[in-house]
Amino acid sequence: MALAKRERMLVIGTVAVVGLLGLDQYLLTPVLDAEDQLQNERQQIVSDMTRAQNVMSDRKVAMTRWRTMVRSGLKSDPAEAEGQLLHALRDWAKESGLVLSSVKPERPESKDTQLREIQVQASANGTMEALTKFMLKVQQSAFPLKLSEFQMASRNESTNDIALQIKVSTLYKGTAPAADSTGKSSSPTAEEAK
């Protein structure tokens, strides 16, 4: 069946248009979509990496602060931390003129395996001036120490004899967890060793 020139041009045009549409549908569009997807994923990854780099920078700052804490007396052994606290209380009481009548250390359970508290309940008595000096020393402690309860009572209304009950706590570094999959430990203790 011979085709006239016009018919042939129409057939060629139709085939060309259909072919172009097919190429666009099955070749060009999928490739462009895949390219867009790649770009989006790339942006996401770059964003993740930027965030991770910021975290790593923050970690350097935290490390400096952590080393300062360790130098100031943050212990890793609970007995050592407890001893440090008890010795300090005794020394401060002696220096202030307070009579330390009782101390009762406690190690409360904590979910945090790396930073744990040791609490000590202490009773003492002395003058208001001695009590003030003692409190000042507690508050100016170089090692981690927090006064969590404070109670004072006049033992005799006619004299300057005051009974003091306090609860103080200190921190120590707990046991380091196992290293993660990257071989790096998240423990401050491990970081400190670097």
Next chain:
Amino acid sequence: MGLLSGGSFLGIALSANALQLAELRGSGSRYRLVHAAVFPIGEQRLLSEPGVLGKELHQFLKAQGFSARQAVAGFPAQWLMFKEKSLPDASAEATAAMLVLQAERDFSMDPPSLSLDFLPGIPVKGTQRVILAAAVRDRIASVQRMMLAAGLQLRGVTSTSLAIAGVSGGANVLYMGENGVECLAHDDQGVRAIRYLAPASAVKGGGASPGVSGELRRAAFLSGAKLVSGELAIWDDLGVDDKIAADLFAGENVHVRRGTTFPAMESAGDAGEHSAGSMALALCAANSKWMGLDFLHSRLEPKPPRKFTSARVWAAVGVLTALAAFGYLLLDWRQNAAELTELRQKRDDMKGSEKSAKEFIARVKLATNWGDNRPNYLECLRAVTLCFPDKERIWASTLSVRDDMKGIMTGGASDSKTVLELLDHLKNNAAFADVKMLQMRESEGKNAEVTYSIAFSYLGGG
């Protein structure tokens, strides 16, 4: 091949009984004759057994020392048909198209049996005169077969007289060759006519017969007024006596001179004395522009349809461009994918470090906050003390403060007014909040006193 080229070239002037051969060698613009010979052929052998003739020619050329392979063959005017046509001035393509339409009516022979070409003229006043030439296609085919059998490469088939006129600079030509006497006339518009005048026998021997002379003059006159009053170069390959040649145009106003050598040739010497036709054809083999007519590459032959039409070329360019663009797209996509895989790996590697760093930062922050949020009990004690009225009799007996800085104070006073004054001082102090009187009770007896309990929250900064 527009320029003169170097190498060896063979010119073959054909006639019914012989092939006149000349081999030229040269480079640049000067050629010299190295071999010239006449190869006799029998009557009608060219048409009947061209292959055999070609092999014999091959042997002959070898024996004579010819080495050229590129050749141009020249037909005598007797084998050609010419028709003068007047056409409107047009391009060569348009002229050819017009001539193709008219050629079928101009010759008595069946058009497919003829090979056609034309000599374009110089246009004058919007018209041009062209010479339409025809040769029998079978004869050309026989020549091609002969050349093929002889191991020669046939570069063209033209008119011998026209080749002589071409290489000699466009003069009027009277050529006396093996096939007879022929004349080529020029005027202002180019070639006017090419005519066969007489057989060779008419001028060979003692002299031209009066009949021949008359015929020559008549033919020359018919060839054009310019020839009658112009210059005529006689190229004699038959060895006709000079006097006889000059006598041909005795009494006419024609300046007759004898052609000796062509401008592109060094002196031909004795060997070239009777080889003007074949030498001119050999020069045409070196430079096709001198041929004028070429029945092998006719301007009137329909050109085969071009394989690469502009539409196809553009379509191919479009397809190639699209393919290149798509290829680039794919390549770019693959590179991006590879780069992304690398980035993904780096990110995954960083994830572990990021997690441990986050945990570490959290712990440091916790420890820092633990230490920074230490309650300032001394400040609290000082602030409470400053709230007591100076000159009144009031005192505190117990004070307890928790780590959230909520405290309870108990004590006693001389009267309730003083206790309320203490309460007001505490409430008015910005360092305290939620100041509440828990209880205030007067004791009975001789020395009546008031006991109280006040709760507060210490905010600090007061």
